[in-house]
Amino acid sequence: MIAVEALRSRAGAFVLRDVTFSLPAGAWGIVLGSAGSGKTTLLETIAGVRRAESGRVLLRGADVTRVPPERRGVGIVYQHALLFPHLTVEENVRYGADEPDYAVALARRLGAGQLLTRGVRELSGGERQMVALARALAPRPDILLLDEPLAAVDPRGRTRLRRELRALQRELSLTVLHVTHDFGEAGTLGDLAILLDEGRMVQAAAPETLFRRPASAAAAEFLGAENVFAGSATPLAPGSDDEAGTMQFHAGSLTLVGVGETGAVAHAVIRGEDVVLARERGGTTSARNVLDGVVVEVVAHGALARVTLEVEGLPLVASVTAGSVSELGLLPGSRAVATIKATAVHLC
Amino acid sequence: MAATARGRGAHRIAAAGVVTGAVLLLALLALPIVVLLIRGGIPGLGQLGADHELRAALWLTAQTATIATLLTVLLGTPLAYLLARARMPAGALVGALLDLPLLIPHPVAGMALLLAFGRASPAGAALAQLGLAVVGSRTGIVLAMLFVAAPLYVSAAREAIARVDERYESVARTLGDSPMRAAWRVTRPLAGRGLLAAAVVMWARAISEFGAIVILTYNPKVASVLSYDRFTGEGLEAALPVAAVLVILALVPLLVLRSLRAGTALGEPAR
Numbered sequence: 001m002i003a004v005e006a007l008r009s010r011a012g013a014f015v016l017r018d019v020t021f022s023l024p025a026g027a028w029g030i031v032l033g034s035a036g037s038g039k040t041t042l043l044e045t046i047a048g049v050r051r052a053e054s055g056r057v058l059l060r061g062a063d064v065t066r067v068p069p070e071r072r073g074v075g076i077v078y079q080h081a082l083l084f085p086h087l088t089v090e091e092n093v094r095y096g097a098d099e100p101d102y103a104v105a106l107a108r109r110l111g112a113g114q115l116l117t118r119g120v121r122e123l124s125g126g127e128r129q130m131v132a133l134a135r136a137l138a139p140r141p142d143i144l145l146l147d148e149p150l151a152a153v154d155p156r157g158r159t160r161l162r163r164e165l166r167a168l169q170r171e172l173s174l175t176v177l178h179v180t181h182d183f184g185e186a187g188t189l190g191d192l193a194i195l196l197d198e199g200r201m202v203q204a205a206a207p208e209t210l211f212r213r214p215a216s217a218a219a220a221e222f223l224g225a226e227n228v229f230a231g232s233a234t235p236l237a238p239g240s241d242d243e244a245g246t247m248q249f250h251a252g253s254l255t256l257v258g259v260g261e262t263g264a265v266a267h268a269v270i271r272g273e274d275v276v277l278a279r280e281r282g283g284t285t286s287a288r289n290v291l292d293g294v295v296v297e298v299v300a301h302g303a304l305a306r307v308t309l310e311v312e313g314l315p316l317v318a319s320v321t322a323g324s325v326s327e328l329g330l331l332p333g334s335r336a337v338a339t340i341k342a343t344a345v346h347l348c
Numbered sequence: 349m350a351a352t353a354r355g356r357g358a359h360r361i362a363a364a365g366v367v368t369g370a371v372l373l374l375a376l377l378a379l380p381i382v383v384l385l386i387r388g389g390i391p392g393l394g395q396l397g398a399d400h401e402l403r404a405a406l407w408l409t410a411q412t413a414t415i416a417t418l419l420t421v422l423l424g425t426p427l428a429y430l431l432a433r434a435r436m437p438a439g440a441l442v443g444a445l446l447d448l449p450l451l452i453p454h455p456v457a458g459m460a461l462l463l464a465f466g467r468a469s470p471a472g473a474a475l476a477q478l479g480l481a482v483v484g485s486r487t488g489i490v491l492a493m494l495f496v497a498a499p500l501y502v503s504a505a506r507e508a509i510a511r512v513d514e515r516y517e518s519v520a521r522t523l524g525d526s527p528m529r530a531a532w533r534v535t536r537p538l539a540g541r542g543l544l545a546a547a548v549v550m551w552a553r554a555i556s557e558f559g560a561i562v563i564l565t566y567n568p569k570v571a572s573v574l575s576y577d578r579f580t581g582e583g584l585e586a587a588l589p590v591a592a593v594l595v596i597l598a599l600v601p602l603l604v605l606r607s608l609r610a611g612t613a614l615g616e617p618a619r
Contacts, residue, residue, distance in 0.1 A: 049518035069521040076522045082515050086537045096523025139524055 001025040002046060002143060002175055007055035009045040014199060016041045021194050021204040025060070025142075028169060029177045030186040030207065033196035034222060039179040042196065043145045046177065048072045059143060072143075075136030079148040081128035083120040089131050090116040096139040103138035110134050110164055126157025130164075137168065144169070146178040150185070162189070183211075183224060195219055213346050217267040220348070226272035226306070226317035229254065233265035233347050247347055254312035256340070257288035260347025267348050272319030274344035277307060278337045279328050288342040291316065295334050298325055309336055381595060388592030395589045402590055405574040406597065412486055412570065413554035416493035417547050420501045425543065428505035429531060433514065446499045457495055458563025465491060488564035493554035501550035508542020509535060545608045552601035556594070571597070 003022040008015065016038035023029040031039045044050035046057055048069035057065045064072050083092050089112060090104065097103035107113060110130045115123060123131065129149050136144060146165075150158045166189065169176050180186060186193050186207050193207040195215075203215040214220040217228050231251030236242055242257075249256045249268045258268050281290060293309030293316060305325045307318045316338055320330075330336060396403060430436040431443060449457060465472040465482040472482055482488040512535050520530035536543075558572040569577060571594045579587035 044518065047518070047522050049515075049521055068526075069518070070524045070526060072522070074522055076519060078515060078519070082513065082519050084516060084520075084534055084538075095520070096525070135519075135523070141522075 001058070001060055002029065002177055003056075003058040004042075004046065005056045005058070007042070007045060007057065008053045009041055009050055010053055011038075011041045011044075011050065014038065014041065016045070016196075016199045019055070019194075019196070019201040021192065021201070023175060023177060023192050025175050026169075026173050027175060027191040028189050029175075029192045029194060030190035031177060031179045031194045031196065032181075032183075032186060032210075032223070036198075037196040038199045039196055040147050041199075043076065043147050043177065043179060047074050047076050047145055049076075073139075073141045074143045074145060075139065075141040076145045077129065077132045077136050077147065077149045079151050081120075081125075081132035081149075081152075083123075083128055083131055083135070085120055087120070088116070089118050089120060089123070092120060092131055093134045093138055095135060098139065102140070103134065106137055107131065107134040111160075124154075124157070126153045126161060129153055129157075129161055133161075133165070133168075137172070140172075142172070142174060144174045144176045146176060146180075148179050148181065151181065165189075186210075195222070197222070211271070214269060214348060216348055217269065220267070220269040220346070225269045226319065227268075227270040227275070227315075229256075229268045229270075229314060230266060231268065233258070233260065233268075242342070245347075246342055249345065249347055252313060254291075254314050256345050257342040258345025258347045259343050265347045269346040269348060270316075270340060270344060272306065272317045274340060275316065275318035276339045277309075277318050277320055277324065277328060277330065278339065279335070281337050285339055286341070287339045289338075289340040289345065291338045291340070293336055293338055295330050295332050295336055297332060298330055300325075307336075309338055311338060384588065384595060385592055388588030388590075389596065392589030392592040393596070396593065399589075401569075401574065402571075402593065405569050405571045405590070406593065408486070408489070408568055409555050409570040409572070409594075409597070412489040413493055413551050416490045416497065416554050417501070417551045419490070420494055420498040420550055421543070421547055424498055424502045425505055428502045428546075429509050429535070431502070432506045432509035446502055449495055449499050454496055454557065454559025455563055458492060458560035461488075461491060461495055461560060461564055482564060484565050484567060486565075486568070489561050489568075489570055492560035492564050493557050496557050496560050497550045497553040500553055501546045504546030504549055505539075505543050508539040508546060511542065512538040541608055545605055548601045548605050548608070552598055552605075555601075556598055 001022070001024055005020050007019040008017045014036070019042060031042060033039050041050060045052050048064065048067060052065050056063055059072060059074065084095065087095070089107070093107045094100045094103045104116065107116060110133060112127065112130050112134060115127060115131065120128065120131070133149070150161055153161055162185065168174065178185070178189065190207045192204060193210040194204045195202040195210060197218060202219045203210055205213070211223055214223055214225065217230070220228050229251040231249055233247040233249045236246055236248055243259065245259045245261060247258060247260060247265065249258050249265070251268065256268055291311045293311035295307060296310050296315070297308040299306045300322055303322055305320055305322050307320055307325065307330055309316045309318065318338060328336070431439055436442055462483065463469060465475060467473065467476060467481070467483060475482055475487070480487045482491055516534045516538065517530040520534045521527070525533060556572060558576065561570055562573050562576065566573060571590060575587050575590040575594060578590055
């Protein structure tokens with residue numbers, strides 16, 4: 001288990017502050033945030049190589065805020081592996097191991113058996129990360145901190161490393177905290193996603209919740225939401241049987257029905273994949289938002305396409321399959337109808 | 349067209365000025381050494397077999413410079429580490445203090461050492477009690493060499509250590525090392541080439557020291573003092589062989605340094 005409470009830490013002039021979350025034992029936590037948001041500082045403070053100015057770090061339920069890194073039982077893998085360049089692969093892997101045979105077996109398991117006698121400068125990016133992973137796990141930690149370990153790895157190696165990481169986490173019952181820029185990794189690996197921005201924690205939630213219900217417009221934009229509208233919300237008329245938090249949102253002449261936390265709502269967030277397109281109105285639908293628009297742009301991304309409609313003077317982006325684009329004959333200038341469920345309009 | 353031609357002409361004049369300036373400076377630096385070696389090198393080397401005083405001075409110089417260097421490596425490396433890793437309170441002040449011996453005239457450094465460690469001073473009296481009298485002794489020579497050359501070592505060692513990515517130590521700490529053990533197992537080998545180069549620079553500076561040594565210890569004579577002694581007592585011709593041999597001795601660390609710098613730095617993070 002990893003928990004931090006009101007954590008504050010410093011890296012030069014940069015300050016990480018007010019970070020609070022709890023990751024259960026055996027869970028996989030993802031840390032997201034733009035460059036310079038404090039992701040590495042957070043990991044280093046949990047590992048103990050960076051001092052916490054205030055707040056607490058709890059590992060396995062025990063307060064380790066003042067415990068040195070060598071006694072925290074935490075392994076760390078950095079983006080650039082940071083293998084010791086004066087040692088061979090085997091010496092690297094055995095560096096912190098009480099059981100050298102286990103370390104070597106781990107390296108073999110990760111596919112680094114052929115590399116043991118090599119110098120680390122001869123390794124590819126993927127090989128380096130495999131060796132760094134074996135080195136970090138050789139002392140048998142039950143907590144593993146990963147600082148973008150897949151970023152410098154080619155796509156093929158990345159798939160393999162991701163698979164090995166997942167398998168090892170299950171086998172060794174590791175609690176993992178993983179910094180990444182890859183939202184795909186966040187979705188497929190994470191049990192908890194923590195979003196940092198400019199040294200502050202914006203949100204900590206299940207990845208699905210983080211992506212569907214971002215805490216702010218800035219968070220939504222960082223997380224890749226295609227549609228973020230600024231405006232204001234009003235509660236629906238009394239007597240409505242809508243779920244709690246359903247509100248009417250106004251942005252210029254555009255009116256949407258959406259769901260959000262009560263309080264000051266200033267934005268509506270809609271993910272592109274939640275916008276369903278049709279050529280004309282028709283048929284019955286339970287969706288609360290049916291909007292007429294004109295296609296202004298179609299951009300293909302492999303099997304998917306990003307279609308931008310102009311709706312009430314505002315751009316509305318829909319992510320659809322390339323097949324749907326040709327099936328519906330969506331071309332710039334053509335008319336289309338966008339349908340969005342109220343629950344897909346997140347008000348924040 | 350005319351403007352372009354004028355521009356090219358100005359460029360050529362500027363280039364010629366730069367080259368001429370560089371050649372002049374190089375000549376200024378190299379000419380005295382070359383002349384000294386031509387005039388005194390062969391006689392100096394020839395004299396080595398017969399000139400007992402010269403041999404003794406050279407041996408004493410090498411010995412004391414080595415002791416001063418070893419002492420500095422022992423005491424200065426931890427200091428350089430603390431400064432490089434910004435773990436020393438008032439590090440900027442300490443850095444400035446370290447630069448001071450490099451800036452003051454060396455005879456002045458000798459006088460300061462005499463005041464601090466001479467027979468009349470408490471520290472000097474205590475050292476004398478231990479059989480380490482500073483004035484007129486090898487101890488004085490070592491002390492003078494250390495005072496003027498140690499800052500060079502600490503400064504270069506600090507840079508060598510700072511070039512080693514601190515995160516290597518962080519990784520070592522998470523792998524079970526204490527701070528000292530991580531520095532010993534990771535930073536020391538990675539900065540090793542730079543530390544050795546720093547020690548060579550210090551040794552070279554120590555063997556060429558004159559000003560501070562001559563104040564503290566005229567006798568026994570190191571090579572630089574012997575050279576001065578013969579120059580003042582017997583004239584330039586008598587001093588030339590000693591001076592030339594001293595230059596040849598200084599070339600050894602220079603060559604070592606060149607070969608060290610030609611190697612690849614280990615401390616750069618692997619990427």
